[in-house]
Amino acid sequence: MDFLNDIPWLLILSSVAKTLFLIFLVVLPLVSYTVYAERRVSALIQDRLGPNRTGFPTSLLGFKTDLQLYLGGLGQPVADAVKFLLKEEFTPGHVNKVYFWMAPVLAMVPALSTLAVLPFGNYMFGQKMVVADVNVGILYVFAIASVGVYGIVLAGWSSNSKYPFLGGIRSTSQMISYELSLGLSAVPVLMIIGDLNLSEAIRYQVENGWLLLPFTDGKLTLREILLWFPVFISFVVFTISMFAETNRLPFDLPESETELVAGYHTEYSSMKFALFFLGEYAAMIAGSSLIVVLFLGGWHLPFLPINTSETSLTLAGSLLGLIHITVFFAKVVVLLLCFIWVRWTLPRFRFDQLMKLGWLYLFEIALVNIFITAAVIAFVK
Amino acid sequence: MAYTVRRPNLTFWEKLYLPNIVAGLAITFKHLRKMLAGETKIVMQYPEEKWDAHLPEYYRGAPTLVMDEHGREKCVSCQLCEFICPPRAIRITPGSVPNDSQFAKAEKAPEAFDIDMARCIYCGLCEEVCPEQAIFLRKDYAVTGESRADMVHHKTKLYELGGTMPDLVHKWNPEK
Numbered sequence: 001m002d003f004l005n006d007i008p009w010l011l012i013l014s015s016v017a018k019t020l021f022l023i024f025l026v027v028l029p030l031v032s033y034t035v036y037a038e039r040r041v042s043a044l045i046q047d048r049l050g051p052n053r054t055g056f057p058t059s060l061l062g063f064k065t066d067l068q069l070y071l072g073g074l075g076q077p078v079a080d081a082v083k084f085l086l087k088e089e090f091t092p093g094h095v096n097k098v099y100f101w102m103a104p105v106l107a108m109v110p111a112l113s114t115l116a117v118l119p120f121g122n123y124m125f126g127q128k129m130v131v132a133d134v135n136v137g138i139l140y141v142f143a144i145a146s147v148g149v150y151g152i153v154l155a156g157w158s159s160n161s162k163y164p165f166l167g168g169i170r171s172t173s174q175m176i177s178y179e180l181s182l183g184l185s186a187v188p189v190l191m192i193i194g195d196l197n198l199s200e201a202i203r204y205q206v207e208n209g210w211l212l213l214p215f216t217d218g219k220l221t222l223r224e225i226l227l228w229f230p231v232f233i234s235f236v237v238f239t240i241s242m243f244a245e246t247n248r249l250p251f252d253l254p255e256s257e258t259e260l261v262a263g264y265h266t267e268y269s270s271m272k273f274a275l276f277f278l279g280e281y282a283a284m285i286a287g288s289s290l291i292v293v294l295f296l297g298g299w300h301l302p303f304l305p306i307n308t309s310e311t312s313l314t315l316a317g318s319l320l321g322l323i324h325i326t327v328f329f330a331k332v333v334v335l336l337l338c339f340i341w342v343r344w345t346l347p348r349f350r351f352d353q354l355m356k357l358g359w360l361y362l363f364e365i366a367l368v369n370i371f372i373t374a375a376v377i378a379f380v381k
Numbered sequence: 382m383a384y385t386v387r388r389p390n391l392t393f394w395e396k397l398y399l400p401n402i403v404a405g406l407a408i409t410f411k412h413l414r415k416m417l418a419g420e421t422k423i424v425m426q427y428p429e430e431k432w433d434a435h436l437p438e439y440y441r442g443a444p445t446l447v448m449d450e451h452g453r454e455k456c457v458s459c460q461l462c463e464f465i466c467p468p469r470a471i472r473i474t475p476g477s478v479p480n481d482s483q484f485a486k487a488e489k490a491p492e493a494f495d496i497d498m499a500r501c502i503y504c505g506l507c508e509e510v511c512p513e514q515a516i517f518l519r520k521d522y523a524v525t526g527e528s529r530a531d532m533v534h535h536k537t538k539l540y541e542l543g544g545t546m547p548d549l550v551h552k553w554n555p556e557k
Contacts, residue, residue: 044416045409049423345409346402 107151167263445543
């Protein structure tokens with residue numbers, strides 16, 4: 001039984017604990033409340049009220065009246081979840097069953113898997129707050145995020161009907177076009193940081209100021225000012241590509257409601273449809289987290305002391321670790337609200353405009369940006 | 382004949398899209414801010430606020446039966462409303478007023494008077510056709526029920542909703 005001693009139990013247990021915390025306590029609730037925020041913010045932008053009165057229907061449980069408790073509609077995600085679970089699970093007869101069932105899973109799983117390498121906090125209980133602190137961090141994110149396309153493509157193809165098929169085709173071409181500029185716009189950042197590990201990216205930003213706001217470390221050098229321009233360009237390109245990667249408006253051609261009914265998930269119902277929905281929002285959260293890690297300093301907040309592996313075991317240290325996690329997700333939430341804000345502002349692109357923007361502008365800008373960054377790094381010390 | 386649609390000559394900033402996107406974002410943000418600050422007028426929040434107080438005099442709600450100031454059913458079950466009702470929502474079973482009654486002069490009164498509110502279209506023809514001014518469309522608009530049977534207003538319910546309405550013509554006044 002010697003091999004039992006060789007298994008790194010602490011590593012396995014802490015990873016499982018971190019995964020459970022991240023997925024079930026943070027991301028999934030965040031996903032459902034992003035859906036709620038989407039509905040509320042869109043309503044407010046359009047001078048409506050949105051879902052503002054969902055309460056507890058205790059009369060369903062045999063009580064005389066419903067519980068009168070004003071929550072401002074915060075019960076809506078619960079009601080939605082119950083609705084999705086109770087709806088009829090309908091599989092049309094003409095679909096390719098295997099891929100039809102596989103597609104929603106493939107849409108959801110990659111979005112959640114990308115979260116594994118994202119450092120969402122500094123230290124808690126002596127543990128680094130990242131599920132997998134791997135040194136290929138960002139490459140892993142790009143690799144897994146591309147797998148997410150398969151969910152949409154398989155859904156479109158296996159549905160065996162024209163609108164989902166068109167949605168699937170659009171998704172493929174769109175993802176391929178924007179993956180390029182996404183990857184290329186991240187290169188300048190990686191050149192500046194000099195490491196693919198996302199924890200290292202944050203450590204660099206803690207020491208030298210956030211990439212997008214280089215003054216957060218209290219000083220501003222000529223090199224930082226010069227580097228700010230390519231970083232800003234790369235931030236804009238990266239964000240636009242991230243919108244396209246997550247199928248958000250103005251790039252939601254795969255599911256454009258006005259032309260394709262609902263695009264790739266037209267034939268889906270009940271929880272299978274909900275999985276696409278959750279996958280889209282989980283991808284949004286993963287994308288926003290990546291932007292936060294690469295450009296906005298991750299969990300770091302200036303003037304806030306940073307705990308280490310040792311101090312995080314004390315009460316003050318663990319409190320600090322909790323604040324770091326909160327700061328990280330606060331930044332993510334702000335970005336998510338921006339995603340929603342943009343969605344309810346811009347109309348959808350025409351498909352040729354989308355392709356033109358991706359291939360003729362963003363790709364070139366990202367490519368040239370790499371050389372600008374290289375020149376600054378090489379000539380300005 | 383085919384003709385060329387002239388494209389507008391865009392300036393450099395317009396071609397760049399970004400300034401216009403920012404302008405659009407500013408507009409939506411303005412709406413969001415005004416809404417959050419409570420400066421935007423929104424529609425009436427129905428169950429909490431109701432427009433009952435502002436209903437006009439001529440509002441056509443649920444049809445009801447009325448009594449006169451002496452407590453006599455005005456309806457003499459002539460069935461004109463039953464015949465004119467376009468969706469055939471009204472069903473009357475005529476009955477007679479007993480001879481020893483205070484109101485024996487009217488001779489007839491409905492034994493049963495049912496209005497199926499699931500069929501009623503609130504047209505007001507029953508009110509218009511009634512020679513005795515016995516049926517009126519009142520201001521009740523929220524008529525609900527859990528079954529079709531629930532949606533039928535029987536005589537008691539109709540009088541309860543209608544209440545009393547003094548006569549304009551006193552032809553059926555009780556004998557002095």
